[in-house]
Amino acid sequence: MEPAIRHLIYVTRDVNAQLSAQFNARGWDVEVAASARDARRAVRSDAAAGGLLDLSSRFDSHEIVALEPCLTRPNVGWVAATAPGQMQESTLRRLVRDYCYDYITMPYEAPRIVDSVGHAYGMVVLGASDEDETSARSGEGEMVGSCEAMRALFRTIRKVALTDAPVFVSGESGTGKELTAVEIHERSLRRAAPFVAINCGAIPPHLVQSELFGYERGAFTGANQRKIGRIEAAHGGTLFLDEIGDLPLESQASLLRFLQEGRIERLGGHESIDVDVRVISATHIDMHRAMAEGRFRADLYHRLCVLQIEEPPLRARGKDIELLARHMLERFRKDGTRRLRGFSADAIAALHNYAWPGNVRELINRVRRAIVMSEGRQITAHDLELADYVEIAPISLAQAREAAERQAIEVALLHHRGRFGDAAQELGISRVTLYRLLSSHGMRDIHVPPGDPRMLS
Template sequence: MTAGPAQSAPLLRPDTQRRLICVARAPSDVLLANMRAVGWDVTVAKTAAGAEAATKKTGVAAGLIDFDGFAPRDFDALKACLSQSTIGWVAVTAEGQPASRAVRELIRNYCFDYITLPLSPDSISHVLSHALGMAALDYLDNAAEAALPGDNEMVGTCDAMQRLFGIIRKVANANASVFISGESGTGKELTALAIHQRSPRRKAPFIAINCGAIPQHLLQSELFGYERGAFTGAEQRKIGRIESAHGGTLFLDEIGDMPLAAQASLLRFLQEGKIERLGGNESIPVDIRIISATHVDLEAAILDGRFRADLFHRLCVLRIDEPPLRARGKDIEILAHYVLQKYKTESTHKIRGFTPSAIDAMCNYQWPGNVRELINRVRRALVMAEGRLLTPHDLDLGSPIDKETTSLDLVREVAERNAIEFALRRYDYRVGKAATALGISRVTLYRLMVAYGIHGGEDTAVDDSDKELNEDASV
């Protein structure tokens, strides 16, 4: 029920260490020889189709791609290759070689870095090694994703969720009715399903019905079914949800919205264990376990006369209180990464995770919509994001910088982004000059630009005016 730790794995699998795929129309024999000389196992692809074939069964690898000579019609196939999460791509361009806007977008969105030739073999190998290392991290993420729970499983490691899991294990083997209380969006149906799947009734049906989503005049026919001719439009017999769940579990969601007439009929079934279809006279025995849930305060509803006390006591033999997301601590970050892995294909480019300020914003947000809201916000962020890391703005959570207490990570992040944007504007988006002014390498500056979603000017060539990589800078 919890997302357990992934199996340990080496950073790089032995069969894929130092593997390099070179995609170029006219690859440099000297460059290839140099890469082999420093220990790379090189595979060459001279066409888009060849690149697709080379990347299909590669596993973890570095990729070196020169877009010169490829036509726009090749870009879809190249994009598919660049989207391989376990290949760290580095674009290569010759000094003075122009690049179209489409190529620049491919580099920004899919490449770990780019290099400008001529450059020493050791420097090229150094950048490729970094790209390979990042690809290895994605490989581990994919392995962990394969071990993640499925759509109907529950994720959580906090104390509140561990207590919930313990209660589920206890009540699963009982046959008494269970009442689940909790805010909307906390996952009450998942809890009900977990109880059913661990109960002796697991091989029988699990039938769910939302009592608040069905019009009052139709709810009883949905629950109990009807005979042919019971009312206008009843052209054939229909089996109700209660009868359909025979031998298994019936989950009554939002039971607090059930009208009083249906409450009386449900109470009679719970007392007698039999139903009568609408328009019929036959009493039909049904063996089911009832699990109900609501976000409504039923004790208050009883005092207001909106819910029957005798029905409540029948339903609430065993009670479970679902914890709200804001009370689940670090589970917020775990769930966010789980949702990111599940829906990351909805993004048009690679998303590697969340910025520290995004994690801070999520952990400090009150989550009135709970897990359902978290899922929606992360999915929105995947569509709206421009950088490789999701930000508070992408999540539509605003920036926590306006709060009275600001973390050092956030201060550092904001200052870093502002300094980069200022330097780029000052030097007219000449990346080499901006990197020199900031005291970092061009490689580092480009990586930060990608992470923060900062793009160069519309007419900025891929290599700008900088000609050499600062080999001594930390990247």
């Protein structure tokens, strides 16, 4: 809500006493800044304020340059007062265009200026309440989200954090699997101990064993000193095994042994060492297929997958796409040089129309690039490189039905973690019909492992 007294930062070399009195009479508390230095001090607070930049009082070019950082503050709504002809100067024109809500040329009427600054202030307050809403609904720890799928995920994280059982996180690349693992660790009794992450897909296969288990001095040529492996380094804490599907078969056997016995042996060592870690693993590949093709041991999978978490893809998160985009704009806005005021309507439309194959990681990258490249006051679809997604091509009723059917199936399967019987029941259809629909929508490969007898029915 708007406070009773509003704060005005009046940047001028030549205070207009009558104008100040008008502001006071309309409930403004006026702070005069006679130099860029005073202005910097005045804008330091994060509270919303109105700003009157009196360019007609002839600041020299040095002062103008020094004023620019004050104008970029998002919590001040600036209005410029200019002398006739001043807008011919390109520097002033740019400052007014980029940072001010309005400008008024002399001779002016005091009430007109007070009204204009009032509107600028109102716009700032409107923006701030958007941000409040964003942070109030921001989710869990570092994780932003408020849609039903994310709320369900946060509930699961809280439950899972209370136990020590292995957790398996599946989901497309960039959906937040590692962030989920961190969140589980942070909410668990292990939070004071290390969280150690290892990307099994990024380590050359012949080095995986030594990375995981460590080695003793002289274990192999080049082993000049003892090295503690990642499992041992996580003692007392949580071990996050990312891209577990890429773990070579040899290491799968060693990892299974460790999970069964709770002990490791460093390479070239004879001592068996007790290690207490909670294992969280993740992958974006289809583990059922990997097992069917003999690339992943089923016994290890079942050990790792005591508790399962499915990370929803960004395209299934509805309004959260916008929430995340705004959150990332706030987080990275200092990378840009302009004072950006959110996203344009075409950007919002594109955010929803685009399918986000790279999920949250891609969204972060697009927003960061747009912050730097944007030339206007708002981030547009073009800045996000999503200009082609502003308008969706008109679709026929049949196509609309098909898209809705597909989305309902995705959501039901996500909701029931891939349990076909439950998903079919929620959708009010038989299992057989669900399998048939999966086939007809080309979703069979994503949701049903090859060779699954269910597909034969």
